[in-house]
Amino acid sequence: MIGKAIYEGILLDCQFAVFLLAKILGRNVFLEALQELDEDVWRNLIFLKHYEGNVEDLGLSFATDERTLDSVTTTELKYHGQNIGVTNENKLEYVYLMADYKLNQRARDQTKAFIQGFRSMISADWIKVFSPPELQRYTNSYLLGGSIHNFMFLLYVDIPDLRRHTQYQNGYFDQHPIIKLLWQIVQEFSSDEKRAFLKFVTSCPKPPLGGFSYLEPPFTIRMISPNEQSIEGMGLVRAMLKLNTNSDKLGRLPSSSTW
Template structure:
């Protein structure tokens, strides 16, 4: 209820019934406690993505009275924490960071929500669809319900006017994927807008837009403490073994990384820099516990490493030298593009 200008002042925290002068420690504790309450699933405001570790607005938050005013409040809290240089005990989905930044979300972001549906869309883009006679610009209720998580009051609808009678062709398949993927955003568009209304009161978009989604995660949640020995002990291999040169080089290269690049590697492979409280043995995938994976990627050795975040899987080509591996890996975790996007 305070005006925006007041929120820019210094915050002093005093816990009722406790003695203590706030020299920074009480404020840190307050932000941690507040973020845990906000993102408690029982509050219905946020729900976790496929890895059960990252949050985004719950499409069912409408069942919470005045839910949009709560999202504006949460936007203010996250912005105030950033403004004060405080960390929150929360990690968002990659797509939600992009919404905060006003960056295009790509259809790849659906992989963390529903990997099977993502594969279907990817398959459409990579193959000729002219032979699929029953593919039209419409969706049935089961498909839409699948994308919208647990939201159930959905009906068959057209993706564009007359879409039920318009076949998807090779020329229009990108438009189809674009429209289908929009459902991922439109289901929570009111919540996103209310969050941003509160967030942008303190931090205008043009100021936050200098960061990318991965950097914003580290600003909000801080750099993780990554125990490399623990990660290595909880890594599984396919096509390689612990004694393969590429694997030996990989761990030597990562050991030489600074904290930021280790965090970027974890983001690249798992979708977030969050380290489980119980260590990497408790790393989660789309369908439960899923350890860190390194798979052999076949094809030209000049290819960049790629990742499947819903499986915590790094696809690593068989590079010919440690130097080549280092150069390709750093390029991938810093610059790799996800390609086709939608607004």
């Protein structure tokens, strides 16, 4: 689904970890990438790596315990690892194996399935020219090329542009009194409220790069009768707002707390 959304230019309100993007690109990840996943474990491994005392005093072994609900599972980092103590001589091996387990082995099957699904829509050849941070900026439509202009663009919701590319159904049109009132209300929203409204109707608070002409599917407002069941006069499927003919300026739009 992620690959299909990117392939079809559908915005997603999510952000991928750089180490996961590195795996999508077919690159190996090492200790440095662990900081993004688990900063506490990363900090402890860095401490151990540079520890000048007797590592045996720390009582470590080549195994790790993880709590799942009410049970604790012990995973050995190497064969009979639970019985092998960490010493000054093998501490670097321990650091490598622990980082490898956290980054690669623990979620190996899930990661493999995700990457296979992603590559079934997005060929590895199409994205191999990117570095992981570049791919992150592309997939999230965020700070493209590091430009502050693009960052501000993603924060700004251009309501007139959204209105120009809105489609109408069942009798509504751009100059319909209810529609004119709707756009007047939305235009008066604060920046945060506009992003909340956009997330409410498209599932993403950020506008598409290039403007709302690139929104897929296009934003649509459909007229419904006052007797149809809806929430505060409104109902929603993806990128479609169902608005009844009794809406008024005194609160028929859901409050931003319901978005």
